Amino acid sequence: MGARKHNTAEARKEAQKTQYFAKLNNVPTSPRKMRLVADMIRGLEVNRALGALHFSTKEASRALEKLLKSAIANWEQKTGRKADQETLYVSTIMVDGGMMLKRLRTAPQGRGYRIRKRSNHITIYVDTKPEKAE
Numbered sequence: 001m002g003a004r005k006h007n008t009a010e011a012r013k014e015a016q017k018t019q020y021f022a023k024l025n026n027v028p029t030s031p032r033k034m035r036l037v038a039d040m041i042r043g044l045e046v047n048r049a050l051g052a053l054h055f056s057t058k059e060a061s062r063a064l065e066k067l068l069k070s071a072i073a074n075w076e077q078k079t080g081r082k083a084d085q086e087t088l089y090v091s092t093i094m095v096d097g098g099m100m101l102k103r104l105r106t107a108p109q110g111r112g113y114r115i116r117k118r119s120n121h122i123t124i125y126v127d128t129k130p131e132k133a134e
Contacts, residue, residue: 020078021125022071026098027063031120034060034095038122046072046088046126064122071124092125 001009027034037060041049046068053065068090072083098119104112 017078019125020071020075020127021123022067022074023121023123024063024067025121026119027060027122028117028119029060029063030118031095031097033058034064034120034122037061037064038093038095041068041090042093044090045129046083046090049090064124067122067124068126071126075126087129088126089129090124091127092123094123096121096123 037053037056037058040056041052041064044052049068050065053061053068072088075088076083098121100119101117103115103117105115107113
C-alpha cells in the first residue's frame with residue numbers, strides 16, 4: 001500500500017473510533033418499505049425510537065429494532081458508559097438497496113413475468129445530544 005493510501009486509511013480508522021454505528025446487510029425487505037420505518041425514527045431519542053419500533057405493526061420494524069439495540073450496545077462498549085444516563089439519539093440512518101433475487105413467473109401465451117425480490121442494507125449511527133452552552 002502506498003503512503004497516501006496508508007495515511008487516509010489511518011485517518012479513516014481514527015474517525016471510526018468516535019462514531020457509534022451498527023450495520024445490517026441483505027435484509028429481505030424492499031428498501032422502500034424499510035425507508036418508511038426508518039423515517040419514523042430518524043432524529044428521535046433512542047428510548048422513544050425503541051418504543052415506536054416495538055409497537056409498530058410493520059414487519060420491517062422488527063429488524064430495525066434489533067439493529068438499534070445493537071448500535072446502543074456498540075456505543076456502550078466504546079464509551080464505557082450506560083445508555084440510561086445519557087441522552088442518546090439516532091443521528092443518522094441510511095437504507096440502501098441490496099442484492100436482488102431475479103425470478104420468473106409463468107404468464108399466459110408462453111410468456112414469463114419477472115419477479116424481483118429486493119433486499120436492503122441498513123446503517124444506524126447513534127450519538128449523544130450536545131450540551132447547550134449558556
